[in-house]
Amino acid sequence: xxxxSSRVYLDYAATTPVDPRVVRAVAEALERYPGNPSSLxxxxxxxRQALEVARTDIARRIGAAHPDEVVFCGSGTESDNAAVxxxxxxxxxxxxxxxxxxxxxxxxxxxxxxxLLQREGFTVERVAPDGDGMIPPEAVAATVRDDTALVSVMHxxxxxxxxxxxxxxxxxxxxHGAFVHTDSAQSLGxxxxxxxxxxxxxxxxxxxxxxxxxxxxxxxxxxxxPFEPLLRGGGQEDGRRSGTESVxxxxxxxxxxxxxxxxxxxxxxxxxxxxxxxEAGLHEAAGPTVVHGxxxxxxxxxxxxxxxxxxxxxxxxxxxDAGFAVSTGSACSSGSPxxxxxxxxMGVRGEDPYGTLRVTVGRWTTTHDVERFVEVTASVVKRLRxx
Amino acid sequence: xTSATWWAALxxxxxxxxxALLAQREGRRVAGVTLRFLDGDELxxxxxxxxxxxxxxxxxxxxxxxxxxxxxxPFIDAYVAGLTPNPCVGCNETMKFGALMDWVREEGGAGxxxxxxxxxxxxxxxxxxxxxxxxTKDQSYFLYRLDPGLLGRIELPLGRxxxxxxxxxxxxxxxxxxxxxxxxxxxxxxxxxxxxxxxxHRAGACRPGDVVDLSGRPIGTHRGICxxxxxxxxxxxxxxxxxxxVRVDAEQNVIVAGPPEACEGTHVDVHDAIWHGDPAGDVTxxxxxxxxxxxxxxxxxxxxxxxxxxxxxxxxxxxxxxxxAGDVVxxxxxxxxxxxx
Numbered sequence: 001x002x003x004x005s006s007r008v009y010l011d012y013a014a015t016t017p018v019d020p021r022v023v024r025a026v027a028e029a030l031e032r033y034p035g036n037p038s039s040l041x042x043x044x045x046x047x048r049q050a051l052e053v054a055r056t057d058i059a060r061r062i063g064a065a066h067p068d069e070v071v072f073c074g075s076g077t078e079s080d081n082a083a084v085x086x087x088x089x090x091x092x093x094x095x096x097x098x099x100x101x102x103x104x105x106x107x108x109x110x111x112x113x114x115x116l117l118q119r120e121g122f123t124v125e126r127v128a129p130d131g132d133g134m135i136p137p138e139a140v141a142a143t144v145r146d147d148t149a150l151v152s153v154m155h156x157x158x159x160x161x162x163x164x165x166x167x168x169x170x171x172x173x174x175x176h177g178a179f180v181h182t183d184s185a186q187s188l189g190x191x192x193x194x195x196x197x198x199x200x201x202x203x204x205x206x207x208x209x210x211x212x213x214x215x216x217x218x219x220x221x222x223x224x225x226p227f228e229p230l231l232r233g234g235g236q237e238d239g240r241r242s243g244t245e246s247v248x249x250x251x252x253x254x255x256x257x258x259x260x261x262x263x264x265x266x267x268x269x270x271x272x273x274x275x276x277x278x279e280a281g282l283h284e285a286a287g288p289t290v291v292h293g294x295x296x297x298x299x300x301x302x303x304x305x306x307x308x309x310x311x312x313x314x315x316x317x318x319x320x321d322a323g324f325a326v327s328t329g330s331a332c333s334s335g336s337p338x339x340x341x342x343x344x345x346m347g348v349r350g351e352d353p354y355g356t357l358r359v360t361v362g363r364w365t366t367t368h369d370v371e372r373f374v375e376v377t378a379s380v381v382k383r384l385r386x387x
Numbered sequence: 388x389t390s391a392t393w394w395a396a397l398x399x400x401x402x403x404x405x406x407a408l409l410a411q412r413e414g415r416r417v418a419g420v421t422l423r424f425l426d427g428d429e430l431x432x433x434x435x436x437x438x439x440x441x442x443x444x445x446x447x448x449x450x451x452x453x454x455x456x457x458x459x460x461p462f463i464d465a466y467v468a469g470l471t472p473n474p475c476v477g478c479n480e481t482m483k484f485g486a487l488m489d490w491v492r493e494e495g496g497a498g499x500x501x502x503x504x505x506x507x508x509x510x511x512x513x514x515x516x517x518x519x520x521x522x523t524k525d526q527s528y529f530l531y532r533l534d535p536g537l538l539g540r541i542e543l544p545l546g547r548x549x550x551x552x553x554x555x556x557x558x559x560x561x562x563x564x565x566x567x568x569x570x571x572x573x574x575x576x577x578x579x580x581x582x583x584x585x586x587x588h589r590a591g592a593c594r595p596g597d598v599v600d601l602s603g604r605p606i607g608t609h610r611g612i613c614x615x616x617x618x619x620x621x622x623x624x625x626x627x628x629x630x631x632x633v634r635v636d637a638e639q640n641v642i643v644a645g646p647p648e649a650c651e652g653t654h655v656d657v658h659d660a661i662w663h664g665d666p667a668g669d670v671t672x673x674x675x676x677x678x679x680x681x682x683x684x685x686x687x688x689x690x691x692x693x694x695x696x697x698x699x700x701x702x703x704x705x706x707x708x709x710x711x712a713g714d715v716v717x718x719x720x721x722x723x724x725x726x727x728x
Contacts, residue, residue, distance in 0.1 A: 020602050270605065364604045366597040368640040 008369045010326045012209075012362030013158060013186060013302050018252075019211035019363065025255040026213065029248040037245050038236065047247050054247075054254035061257050062203065063194035064220055071219040071237045072250050076185045076206025079219040080109035082230050082241070083181040083202040088117050088150045090226035091179055097147030098122040101173075103135045103164075104345040106154050107183055109204075111341075114152075127153075129346050133162035133293030141172045148178035155198075156187035159342040159358055160293035161302035163187060170199040179225055185209050189260030190299045191268070201225045207249070211363060212256035216249040267363070272300035274361045274370050279303055281370070285378030292348055292356070302360045306348065310384045312355030318380045324373055327358040391497035393542060394420045396483060397445070399433030401564045402502030402545060405553045407441055408560055409544035410500045417500065419445040422487060424454040425575055436563045448490060450482060457481050459575060459588075466585045467592050469637030470705025470724070471616040473529070473676070474573055479503075480532040488537060498540030505530050506546030507538045508715055512664055514538035518714040521549040528676050531709040531719040535663050582614030596640035598624055601633065601649060609642045617703035618650045635704075651699035657692040657708045660720030667692075670710045670717060674702040680711055685718075692720055 009017075018026075029050065035043025037051050052067065059067040073079050084100070092098050102114050104126040114124045127139045135153055144151060151173040156163045170180040181202040184193050189210040195203055202225060207216030221227055221240065233242030260267075282305055283289045290306035307315065312328040319326055343356060357377075361370070395407035397419040411417045419438040421431055431447055438445035458478045465472035483501065491499055504524040508517035513535050519525040533541070545553060557564060576584050586593035593611030600606050607624025609615060614622060615632050623630045623644050631650045634643040655674065667687050671680035672694055682697040694708060702708065702722045709719035 364599075364602070366599060366603075366605050366639065366641055367608075368596055 079204035281374030657720035662718035
């Protein structure tokens with residue numbers, strides 16, 4: 001445990017390792033709560049009690065009016081699917097029109113859910129981000145209709161990290177009577193996330209982005225919002241998500257969010273400083289480089305850097321060999337199979353080749369990791385450009 | 388008839404002055420010699436005054452270049468590598484009982500008298516360095532590397548005295564040093580901390596970085612690894628409980644911090660070891676100058692020692708682990724990386 005691995009992990013937006021405090025909480029929960037929360041005898045009641053404590057804590061932390069507005073589910077993708085499909089279908093059943101507005105650079109969990117609705121007869125309109133990676137609320141205002149069922153815009157974009165003005169978008173949508181969902185997978189815990197401040201009707205989050213295990217997700221559903229569940233069966237979670245609840249998973253999510261909340265004041269500054277050092281360091285040592293969405297409001301831990309003259313995949317593989325785990329997103333000219341829908345939507349057009357690195361820092365990233373990353377990346381970039 | 392001269396190493400301080408005085412009283416023919424390690428001649432002048440008061444010849448050997456390359460250089464290198472070196476151990480071996488002894492031989496002298504608080508004890512296997520009677524002043528730890536073959540030519544007259552007796556002797560004899568304050572610290576630091584000294588003398592050696600917890604997670608920042616040693620509490624961020632330095636990782640430029648028990652372990656590996664030919668096995672071992680010796684079992688290996696303690700110790704890589712059988716030094720070496728925690 002005290003030996004630092006020679007690998008440097010800089011892909012915390014893809015997933016996070018589980019925090020040791022969460023590991024302890026999970027291990028304890030697995031031992032202490034063997035029962036089914038739906039059972040009426042003591043083992044069941046104890047499991048139920050633990051589940052509800054976690055639910056109440058999470059509800060309070062995200063600004064929900066009531067614990068029952070928090071639904072535990074199996075992943076961020078499930079949460080997004082349930083919200084987009086479940087609210088749109090139910091809203092139509094309640095008299096709204098089959099019209100959905102999303103942003104063009106949503107996560108695939110929302111994009112694909114919207115495509116399913118489209119096949120069911122919905123009209124789906126996609127609002128493009130501007131060149132800074134921001135969804136202009138005016139553009140949402142120009143797209144939303146008086147019968148729109150649902151508007152879904154992500155809180156923080158997963159490729160460029162820009163933070164959207166969800167409160168303004170929700171206000172506009174609500175003026176037209178539409179329901180509002182936001183995907184907060186990349187923002188929960190990293191910046192303040194409060195459903196009452198944002199004014200959303202639904203919010204999705206994934207545990208494995210905040211140092212909880214994979215396979216844990218949360219769906220916030222405001223009381224009274226029409227919803228048709230995806231999973232049907234035993235009627236757990238007030239009928240909104242059937243399937244025996246994972247008590248340990250719920251406790252893990254709660255403990256992970258508690259750690260994020262308590263450490264955010266200092267961690268936010270620290271991560272932003274590391275990110276800034278990466279951006280400035282690469283620009284100086286391997287420049288000119290471009291920070292996508294750099295002018296917008298961003299989450300502190302993520303940067304998307306365009307590296308002209310270098311193939312992104314090749315750069316990633318060389319960095320992998322050198323001990324660094326980072327993501328790439330390609331912004332090559334239109335139509336290329338690897339091109340990122342996010343960067344394309346933002347209108348990023350680089351000369352071919354044009355590599356993009358998505359670098360995300362997190363709880364175990366040190367200053368030294370970042371210094372080494374800049375140094376090694378710069379030398380790899382120079383080598384690749386010289387070919 | 389003239390016997391060969393015993394050369395008393397005079398530092399300018401009270402201890403070496405009284406050592407020379409006591410050697411004289413034993414009827415030896417004594418002269419004074421001062422090893423000049425640093426710039427500035429105040430200590431040399433004080434040593435000259437001591438020699439004048441004793442009425443003995445006084446010579447000065449300029450060791451500045453050798454001291455810089457063989458003591459200060461390795462000291463800084465070790466800190467940069469994340470170790471906590473003990474420069475006095477090496478200085479005793481290579482300077483005070485190395486270079487000086489060579490010089491004395493060339494002069495045809497009988498041997499060297501110093502003011503160290505330690506004894507030379509005659510054991511079945513020959514003379515060995517042993518603890519001073521005044522345990523609070525004992526310096527045998529710093530002398531563990533001395534070759535037993537040299538000990539016949541080394542006089543340590545203070546080994547049987549208490550510090551108070553030494554002061555009293557100096558004052559009775561009217562030596563001009565009796566009022567000097569204690570000098571305990573590394574002589575060339577001149578009031579600096581080791582970290583400050585390293586920062587000031589090696590460009591780029593002092594880079595701030597992260598303090599990480601036992602899981603490797605950053606929890607604060609450090610001023611440069613040379614300011615930290617294993618077991619230290621100062622200069623660490625606050626946590627849920629008190630935090631101590633568990634490991635200094637020079638390669639990653641991080642300080643690993645944890646609860647006090649994380650600094651301790653019962654196994655220590657030692658390299659660059661010497662063993663004076665005595666049976667290994669159950670001994671007591673000191674891993675710091677100022678801590679009691681702890682019972683341990685020692686197994687010798689090629690160039691090293693594997694030490695298993697009866698109770699946990701906090702061992703800083705770079706410091707000396709010195710093994711005692713009773714009061715006698717039987718061996719020791721440098722604590723290897725990876726011994727802490």
